[in-house]
Amino acid sequence: MASAAEQLAANINFGAFSKATELKKRIWFTLGALIIYRLGTYIPLPGVNPQILADIFRQQGGGILGMFDMLAGGALHRMTIFALNIMPYISASIIVQLLTAVSPQMEALKKEGESGRKKLNQYTRFGTVLLATVQAYGLAVGLESMTGSHGAAVGDPGLFFRIATVITLVGGTLFLMWLGEQITARGIGNGISLIIFAGIVAELPRALVSTLELGRTGALSTVFIVFMLLMAVGVVFFIVFMERAQRRLLIQYPKRQMGNRVFGGEASHLPLKLNTSGVIPPIFASSLLLLPLTAVGFAGGEGPEWLQTVSRYIAHGTPLYMLLYSALIIFFCFFYTAIVFNPAETAENLRKYGGFIPGIRPGKNTADYIDYVLTRLTVIGSAYLVAVCLLPEILISQHSVPFYFGGTSLLIVVTVTMDTVAQIHSHLLAHQYEGLIKKAKLRGRK
DSSP states (O other), X not given: OHHHHHHHHHTOOHHHHHHOHHHHHHHHHHHHHHHHHHHHTTSBOTTBOHHHHHHHHHHHTTSHHHHHHHHTTTTTTTTBTTTTTTHHHHHHHHHHHHHHHHOHHHHHHHTTOHHHHHHHHHHHHHHHHHHHHHHHHHHXXXXXXXXXXXXXXXXXXXXXXXXXXXXXXXXXXXXXXXXXXXXXXXXXXXXXXXXXXXXXXXHHHHHHHHHHHHHHHTSSOHHHHHHHHHHHHHHHHHHHHHHHOEEEEEEEOOEEEETXXXXXXXXXXXXXXXXXXXXXXHHHHHHHHHHHHHHHHHTTTOSOXXXXXXXXXXXXXXXXXXXXXXXXXXXXXXXXXXXXXXXXXXXXXXXXXXXXXXXXXXXXXHHHHHHHHHHHHHHHHHHHHHHHHHHHHHHHHHHOOOGGGSHHHHXXXXXXXXXXXXXXXXXXXXXXXHHHHHHHHHHHHO
């Protein structure tokens, strides 16, 4: 069966794509939705001076502002209606997933099937509204306190500006949440991931131009720019290799005789990815570490003394920041892997269907063995994420390289691309199987 599937996959070509009308509709829908998203990243918030804001971003873009602006596809430094992007939804969904691991009631909802999943999605939407409202209000207050070399960023601060900003930003986030769900249901790929992917890719040319401009002015040497671009290509290849790496556990099914026929006796594999947690650990680690910098920046440098002291010690690029960044990535790798993959549940499902790992007794021993293998894989996966994210962070902090060449952005771009290509490939494969079935039916009628 595997060889037949591989042979069929090898025969997929452009002709098969041209005949897959359903796939083409999905791709066109996805492209249209992403174009709408990109247009929204240029609609400015009312009452904000974009020139003064651009000047402020040039001074403070190395903190969490630069990080979130990279994830928002440039919408934050332009302060548009999509300035918060989809980040409140991602934070809310991860919080709900964490609650399902620690709350028995939430865990029971997760096991209820479709109805439980709908309730969890509803909780995620409510959480998105709450987080987006808090972040939007904080952003409005921060904008009122921001002043550049040419004056204040907000021309007419006050209650009306704050209310208008909160309504606009929350509405933009909810629209992106809905758009991402539509892409997932009617398009191709994961909608939320594709929105972040589109923002990063769209801003890559601007980041490349600004890097070349640094080389022209002498801030960066030509040798360093060439080295950085080659390193980015090498990181991409390394990410592809590690994301495709997996450990396959052999699963054996016993033979069963029913009458004169013998069933079972087949072998399959349980694939365990090297990096189960994906891009969640770097994003959350960066967000937590750069929060104090954001608070100080929004307060105009006049926040509490303890907050300013913490911000100085964990400023972007400092040794303590790098150490904490690595530790948080490792922590979130193990924590998120423990949430998304349950060895005991997997072992129980294998036992129900009669499957077993050769040499391992079913039940608790199988769960312990899977957990042992998964822990070793997570150690390697977390080390890989630290290496990918830390080396570019050093270059960014030392040479003011744009965030778009960082490990987090490259990781997002590569993983989303691989996931989308895999889904396109599966659609083409299913289309070819449908064609073969129709031909077989026609031949059978003859």
